[in-house]
Amino acid sequence: MSATEAVHCMLTALFAVAAVRMLRQAVVTWTRGRRGRVDRLLHAAMALAMAVMPWHWAGAVPELPQSVFFAGAALWFPLTAVRSGQERRSAATARRLPYAVGMAAMTWMSYRAADHAHLTMAEGVPAAQQAMYLGHSMGGSRTDSAVTGVLALYLLACSLRSLTRGMPVLRGSAEVSDDSTSLADAWDGFWDGMMALGTVVMLLMPH
Template identity: 75%
Template structure:
């Protein structure tokens, strides 16, 4: 088994577990309201798509419909940030922004996959257009690198923040705070950080 396959198996296990968790919370939890259920179901859909993406059979999923779906999901999180007048728009949007960026990253990967498929189908361009095609491809490659880098850097920052936030106070939280609430918060932040880190790896790895 190659190192690449090991990474693929690890990513598949991570996102499959995240999908099961999100489905359980979205379907079985009755106290989160409609917005909370939609949030979890969108996370589950993204995790399932991520779990399939590293493998060749994952390419059977249509890329452009995926890109449209996840672009809509990316808009869902900031547009539904405020549920009532009790929370400011800016702070509510900032709190949901990492989820929106995660969906945007999935949109970008689906869009890149669709573009790669189109490029593969168009390999037989006439000789007279090869120089123009090459110049256009180089320009797109630079733009792709910038977008990928910005998304990866933001998600990496969010991941490290989520994964390290509870480290200094983990013992105190377990001992002094309400146990169910404290552990639930730690668990949520762990999964947020782990899936964001997995998304960063997916963004940067060759497909």
């Protein structure tokens, strides 16, 4: 097994566990509001898609429907932001922005997979058309790299924030070790961070 395949196996395991966790939470919170249930189901769908994405048989699912689905999911999170107390609408939206960007990253990876498939198909067309297509693809490569870089940097920052914010709780800090709500929030932050970090790796790795 190559190093790349080993990383893909670890990512598949991470996203599979995350998908099971989200599905379980969706069932547990079935009677606690539609928005939270939809949030968890969307996260579960993303985790499942990411779990199979590194492998060649993932191409059995068309890329365009995936892109449309996750683009809609990216819009869902900011559009359904709910304010708490005196919180501003912008602050409520910002809290859900990392989830929206994660879904946008999934949309972007699906788009790139479809573009790669078109590039592969171009190998069978006449030389003039192939050269035109390849020239267009090379012209967009810098833009592709820029978009990938922006998504990866933002998600990396979100990952580090989520992973470090709950560390005192996860270590069993004396001040909060008996607070079950704080512990649950810390674990949510841990999984948010791991999902974001796994998404960064998927963005940057060839698959």
